[in-house]
Amino acid sequence: MARTAVSGRLAWRVARLAEIRDETPTARTLVFDLPGWPGHLAGQHVDVRLTAADGYRAQRSYSLAAPANGDRVELTIQRVADGEVSEHLTGPYAIGDPIEIRGPIGGWFAWHPQNPEPVLLIAGGSGIVPLMAMIRARRAAGVRTPFKLIYSLRTPAEQYYADELRTPVAGLDITYVYTRELPEGRPGIPRRIDVATLNTAAWPAEFGATTFICGPTAFVETAADILLALGHDPHQIRTERFGPSRD
């Protein structure tokens, strides 16, 4: 297990919103100017802190959506119904507004461009965010590490980064799984990720791929269980989960 160098207290830094890109009707990418940012690995996250005029604070963790790029940091925020922080960040939060950010945090669910092993990315819904940072890091580093992405989403309209992912990239295979509604003209019926999906679209177990799975708990449990059943090494599978559990 690699030790990530952390020196001293993680400092809160003041960031300002520089750019907004709407991804879906309920999710937006926020690009911040964050002077003094030390850089990060794809897959790491940050803590974000909002302070109200009366001093009340709310803090949440968000995955970084893009690799390190100087003082620019990107997050993609999905609006959660009644989400105290996400409702502000996907609503009234405007260009030039300040926010506090600290990080980077987490050195486990992270991909280093110098890693030669093939990579399998499995995203459920907004779980695509840290995985997209890895795809972008691969491109930014100019490496040819073979990547496969399996992206499960309810409907085509809920896809993040649609234009960017539509552009073919050598060495990046993408498989979409739609659970509620298929794109127009695509044959078949909506279904969830299953043994057939992973048997067909994932790397064979013996390739020793590093696998990153991010999504709702039940989705991550299902995908990881199937990979284990297909013979994948549990130590090569890294997971990040969000949302409620099944029970």
Next chain:
Amino acid sequence: MGVVTPGFQGRARSGNPRLPPGQYLAEDFPVLSAGPTPRVRTETWEFAVTTEKGDKHTWSWAELMALPSEKPTVDIHCVTQWSKLDTRWRGVAIDTLVGGLDTEADYVLVHSYGGYTTNLPLADLLDGQAWIAYEYDGKPLTPEHGGPARLLVPHLYFWKSAKWVRGLELKTRDEPGFWENVGYHDYGDPWREQRYQGD
């Protein structure tokens, strides 16, 4: 006070004295783990306490079940900001497992099936503060919540309550575990918001 974000008002302040700073109440029970959920069979389950001198004491599942159990009802606090109040567990107090051991250790490295580790001061596991828990809410602990058995240390952030626990390694020197090695706080007191190293 931090930098004010214009227009941010936040939710109605709960003022609940049982919520540590920065935490919000969760009604569900979120799951966080670093890898796949290990499926550990009670037939082959074994729990070991190893002292700093190398003495190893082991319990099978049947032997654990034969020990006196307790039913703590406790509040739990995750470093990702959710807290859950009045969670009901059943398990064996750590005092019962290490109480009679000959040890001068001050620290514990907890080991889990699947390879996870976390470190704590031994004193934080004693005097009725920690359990090997095998029931949640009156039912056997499910694998995704750490079943068949997990450590339960409710007064620290919940990453210290290692799921799929398989043993305690008593040590005279502190040694960081899995998350502590990647920048999380060595101790993890939610009331002091000890999330990351240096907090």
